[in-house]
Each structure stands twice: as C-alpha cells, then as structure tokens.
Amino acid sequence: MNIIEIKDLSKSYGKQVALEGVNLNVKSGEVYGFIGPNGAGKSTTIRILLGMLKKDGGEVKIFGKDPWDNAVEIHKKIAYIPGDVNLWPNLTGGEVIDFLGRLNGQVNSNLKQELLEKFQLNPKKKCRSYSKGNRQKVALVSAFLSDAEVFILDEPTSGLDPLMEQVFQSCILEAKKQGKTIFLSSHILAEVEALCDKVGIIRQGKIVEEGTLDELRHLTRTTVTVQLNNQDDIKDIEGIYDLSKLNEKWRFSLDTNAMESVMQKLASMGIKSLVAEPPTLEELFIRHYGESDDGKGLK
Numbered sequence: 001m002n003i004i005e006i007k008d009l010s011k012s013y014g015k016q017v018a019l020e021g022v023n024l025n026v027k028s029g030e031v032y033g034f035i036g037p038n039g040a041g042k043s044t045t046i047r048i049l050l051g052m053l054k055k056d057g058g059e060v061k062i063f064g065k066d067p068w069d070n071a072v073e074i075h076k077k078i079a080y081i082p083g084d085v086n087l088w089p090n091l092t093g094g095e096v097i098d099f100l101g102r103l104n105g106q107v108n109s110n111l112k113q114e115l116l117e118k119f120q121l122n123p124k125k126k127c128r129s130y131s132k133g134n135r136q137k138v139a140l141v142s143a144f145l146s147d148a149e150v151f152i153l154d155e156p157t158s159g160l161d162p163l164m165e166q167v168f169q170s171c172i173l174e175a176k177k178q179g180k181t182i183f184l185s186s187h188i189l190a191e192v193e194a195l196c197d198k199v200g201i202i203r204q205g206k207i208v209e210e211g212t213l214d215e216l217r218h219l220t221r222t223t224v225t226v227q228l229n230n231q232d233d234i235k236d237i238e239g240i241y242d243l244s245k246l247n248e249k250w251r252f253s254l255d256t257n258a259m260e261s262v263m264q265k266l267a268s269m270g271i272k273s274l275v276a277e278p279p280t281l282e283e284l285f286i287r288h289y290g291e292s293d294d295g296k297g298l299k
Helices: 042-049 071-075 093-103 109-118 132-145 162-177 189-195 256-268 281-289
Strands: 002-013 016-027 031-035 057-062 078-081 150-154 181-186 198-203 206-212 222-228 240-246 249-254 271-277
Touching (some): 002 042, 002 181, 016 031, 016 042, 016 181, 031 042, 042 057, 042 150, 042 181, 078 132, 093 109, 093 132, 109 132, 132 162, 162 189, 222 256, 249 256, 256 271
Parallel strands (some): 031 181, 078 150
Antiparallel strands (some): 002 016, 002 057, 198 206, 222 249, 240 249
16 A cells, blocks of 8 residues: 555746656555755655645645645644754753644653653753754654654754664664654665665656665665785676776775675785775766766755
C-alpha cells in the first residue's frame, strides 16, 4: 500500500520551473531517501506534500488524500522536521516538547526522558540560547515522541555532530520497526545508504533515478588512488571501473561489495600508498549527471 503518491507533479514560480513531471511512491513502512543538490526541487516537493504550497499540476496524495484540501486531517498523522528549526525564544526546550506533545494527546514521560538522554539535550534552557544543533534536537525529540504514522524529514540532522547523527539513525530504524513510514530528504549520502530502502534522486525539478540501494549501487562507488611496488597493469582486476594512471599512481572506482577482493589483489602486488574516498553527493552529480548545480534557484 502506498502512503505517499506523487504523479506528474509540476510547480513553477513565474517563469522558473521548480518541478516538472515528478513521479514517486512511498510504501507503508518504507524509508524513502529523497536526495539532490540545492535547487533541485526537494523542499518544494515537501512543502506541497505538507499542504503549505499549492501544486500547478499533477496529483499528490498522503493516506489517499490531497494535502492541500485535507491538510488538517493529514497533519494529525504526520511529524515534520525542517532543516532549520525556529522555536519560541522565551520557552524552554522542555516546554516546547510538552506543548507539541499535548497537541497529539498525552506525553509519554518515560519515552521523553529516554529521548532527552539519547540526544543529550538540556530541556531547562530557553530556546533563544540554543545552538542550531540543539534546536534540531528539540524537533527530533518532539517528532519521535509523537505517535505519527509518517515522518517527513527535510535535512533533519543539519547542525548535529556525528554522534548525534548515529542517535538519529537508531531512532529512525526503531520507527521503521514499528511500521512507521519515513520520507527523508538529505544531503548526506552515507545517511541515506544507512537508512533507506529506496532512493529517489531529483535534479533540476525531475526525478533522474529511482530504485533500491542495490539497484543504484553504481552511484556509490568508492574512488581509490594507489601506488604499487609492482607496476603491472591492473586493468584486468574484476570490480574496478574508470581506471586511469597519473605518474606512478593508479586511480579507479570500485563497488563496495568488491572492496575486499580488490584489496587482496592489490596487496599481493605490494601497496606503497593508498587513499580511499567515499563519494560525496556533489561528486555523484558531477560524475553521473554532468555539470553540478550551482546551488542557486529553488530548493
């Protein structure tokens, strides 16, 4: 069963096209990664999903209902976290969490305390004194404390340190175990790889690729630069791609599942130096979709 359905979605701001024929479906209990460079149309899509923005054309449904016409009903079942959270400056973090929790019914005190400890958030401080990361934590605690059926997350870990990123990932996996549906917009390729069942890649307002991580594995190849004692040609090693040589160093990309076998073969040739670079989202777009987006334009 599809919880989110988007068909031929289009949206323009004057002459500037933000979305052009976007199609995607998110099944119940699925973690869907929605990725793309700045200006690709991610945030515009999310605003339409939330009923904050009216589409120009196409069809958008959450729980089988149009979010523009049924925003109040739909919002009772969803939790939303933006990439930059604004809070009431004179309230404490704890007061905000309690207020948002009461909108959904009773606040589970035990779960609230557990989440505060996990995210290392001091709930007694005024929101005006919080850093960006701590404001995100207030939103995250509030979301995971709710009984929402769908989480719509737009760069939710913006401002968090790597330790808190791990805490966030564990909470998402726990929500998935409970059958929740998660729509995750992210710049962090590693985050998407760790969490998502399916990925949609948007660029310049269009979905350019969609599929499971296995189906999109070619997008996440690691780049390796290696210098060997034995200078024999390595082009026949299975699992390497885009091979080139500069001076005495080989440079190539390889699939994650071929890492061990390739490293064993290289080790037998005597490794003098080796650098492995996981792909960044920016490199992914340059490598697979031509020139990078300049970050200007619509999000």
